[in-house]
Amino acid sequence: MSVVGLHxxxxxxxAGSEEDLRAFYGGVVGLPEIAKPPVLAARGGVxxxxxxxxxHCGVEQPFxxxxxxxxxxxxxxxxxxxxxxxxxxxxxxxxxxIPGVRRFHTLDPVGNRVEFQQV
Incomplete structure (x- = not known):
């Protein structure tokens, strides 16, 4: 048994922030959205x-x-x-x-910290 990666x-x-997250992660960042399984889609998030x-952006209350x-x-x-x-x-x-690493931080539309790093 061994860990082989990060899923x-x-x-x-x-709740209700999905469109703002789509605009940021999908529109600005360019990540393709993937469908959630129906039983999980009922919980919200994207x-x-x-x-x-x-x-995964998952609904949490209180947030x-x-x-x-x-x-x-x-x-x-x-x-x-x-x-x-x-x-x-x-x-x-x-x-x-971090010497030699070009990176920045920002906040997503709901205030979560996100890092972008040059590869």
Missing amino acids: HVQVCCP WFRVGVQEL TPAAKAHPALAVTDVEAMAAAVERAGGRVTWDRN
């Missing part, structure tokens, strides 16, 4: 494909955005992603704490 990461969201992994915990998304052009986030009204905070 998905889940961030929490409030899922996205991230390469061979998935990002508190994650200020420290976060998904880190690998991108081929971190400058272009930062520009897209800023055009959409997001705040980009560059982080140079």
Whole structure:
């Protein structure tokens, strides 16, 4: 028995925020949405494909955005992603704490921290 990879990461969201999450993760970031199984779709939330992994946005009540915990998304052009986030009204905070790594943090529409890192 061994772990062979990471299947998905889940961030929490409030009920009714699916369209805002689609606009950010689907529209700004460019992640394709994937269908949730019907029994899970009834709970709300939305899922996205991230390469061979998935990002799940799941409804949690009461909702508190994650200020420290976060998904880190690998991108081929971190400058272009930062520009897209800023055009959409997001705040980009560059982080140079890891030598040789170009990355920034922002907040998704419900306030969860998200990192974008150059690959």
